[in-house]
Amino acid sequence: MHQTVGTDTGTGKGVEGYMNSMAVSVSVSAFTALMMLAMPVPTAAQAPAAGGQKLVPLPIVLPQPMFEGTPQNMKVPNLEKPRYKARDPFLAPAGVVNVARRKKVVSSDVAPVMGDMSMITDGDRTAEEGSEVELGPGRQQVTVDLGAMHEIYAVLFWHFHRTPRVYFDVVVQIADDQAFTRNVRTLFNNDHDNASGLGAGKDMNYVETSEGRLVDAKGSLARYVRLYSNGNSANELNHYIEVEVFGRPVK
Numbered sequence: 631m632h633q634t635v636g637t638d639t640g641t642g643k644g645v646e647g648y649m650n651s652m653a654v655s656v657s658v659s660a661f662t663a664l665m666m667l668a669m670p671v672p673t674a675a676q677a678p679a680a681g682g683q684k685l686v687p688l689p690i691v692l693p694q695p696m697f698e699g700t701p702q703n704m705k706v707p708n709l710e711k712p713r714y715k716a717r718d719p720f721l722a723p724a725g726v727v728n729v730a731r732r733k734k735v736v737s738s739d740v741a742p743v744m745g746d747m748s749m750i751t752d753g754d755r756t757a758e759e760g761s762e763v764e765l766g767p768g769r770q771q772v773t774v775d776l777g778a779m780h781e782i783y784a785v786l787f788w789h790f791h792r793t794p795r796v797y798f799d800v801v802v803q804i805a806d807d808q809a810f811t812r813n814v815r816t817l818f819n820n821d822h823d824n825a826s827g828l829g830a831g832k833d834m835n836y837v838e839t840s841e842g843r844l845v846d847a848k849g850s851l852a853r854y855v856r857l858y859s860n861g862n863s864a865n866e867l868n869h870y871i872e873v874e875v876f877g878r879p880v881k
């Protein structure tokens with residue numbers, strides 16, 4: 631899955647070239663030239679995107695990790711290789727924030743085993759006991775209502791990260807209506823064998839960590855975000871600690 635949005639790799643060179651020509655044209659002293667060299671070179675994150683929009687890393691805040699690294703011995707097919715380093719910053723237009731905070735969440739499980747739906751958008755991403763909502767066995771979903779159409783750049787979510795687990799048949803969709811009948815788009819699907827009946831997906835299984843899972847939404851327009859799962863490597867149940875949707879209201 632791509633983790634960047636339209637980064638213009640040519641822009642960095644352009645800025646350097648601009649700085650070099652500046653240094654020549656103003657015939658500055660060696661000292662000033664050195665000062666200019668010492669100036670931080672703008673990173674791709676600060677470069678203007680196509681269409682003149684400034685791209686910056688998403689303002690992601692991560693919870694404390696509860697375990698080190700990624701376990702190698704999980705017997706799960708089609709499992710993503712561990713990255714061994716932090717996730718690369720995800721770039722989106724400046725001003726894009728988590729628009730899911732305190733928004734209404736409804737679920738296929740109307741009587742969760744543990745917790746309640748408000749905990750999914752309450753801003754608590756920690757893995758401590760009691761921070762997760764526990765939904766019943768089999769395929770379950772939670773649907774976040776953003777309250778209005780938004781331009782969505784990424785969906786970031788934590789099922790559970792107290793111990794390493796893989797959640798099965800993870801599917802992330804966006805739509806214009808709460809029933810998911812209008813303009814449904816799938817952003818992520820790792821249900822290879824179509825066990826959940828939403829269509830077979832090509833994404834990989836992954837181990838849950840404190841980084842959560844970030845799914846690229848490519849600036850799509852939608853009001854509703856839905857996340858499915860179908861049990862996990864430790865038990866048949868489904869859990870959600872937090873769902874964040876990075877976007878901005880449609881102008």
Ligand SMILES: [Ca+2]
Nearest residue numbers: 749754871872
């Ligand atoms: Ca929470």
Ligand SMILES: [Ca+2]
Nearest residue numbers: 821822823825
């Ligand atoms: Ca499956």
